[in-house]
Amino acid sequence: MQDLKLLRKVKGFTQADMADKLGITPAYYAHIENGRRRVNLDLAHKISLIFNLSIEDIFFPQKLSETYSQQKQKTKSTA
Numbered sequence: 001m002q003d004l005k006l007l008r009k010v011k012g013f014t015q016a017d018m019a020d021k022l023g024i025t026p027a028y029y030a031h032i033e034n035g036r037r038r039v040n041l042d043l044a045h046k047i048s049l050i051f052n053l054s055i056e057d058i059f060f061p062q063k064l065s066e067t068y069s070q071q072k073q074k075t076k077s078t079a
Helices: 002-011 015-022 026-033 041-051 055-059 061-078
Strands: none
Touching: 002 015, 002 026, 002 041, 002 055, 015 026, 015 041, 041 055
C-alpha cells in the first residue's frame, strides 16, 4: 500500500500518529501500510476522512489515475 505511505508522509504523520487517530496499534497500522493486512470498510472510511480523499482514491489508485487521465483529456478538448 505504497500510496498510503506516501499520503501519510505528505501530511507529516508517523505510523504511530495514524494508529492513534484510527484507534489501532502502530504495528497493525504498519501491516496495513505494507499490505500485510486488509482494512474493513469502517477503517477505510476513517482513513479517507484523515486524508480528505475518497476510499476509492486511496485504496484503488489505478482507478484514480484513470479518472485524472479522463479529466485531463476533457480539459484539453474544451480548451
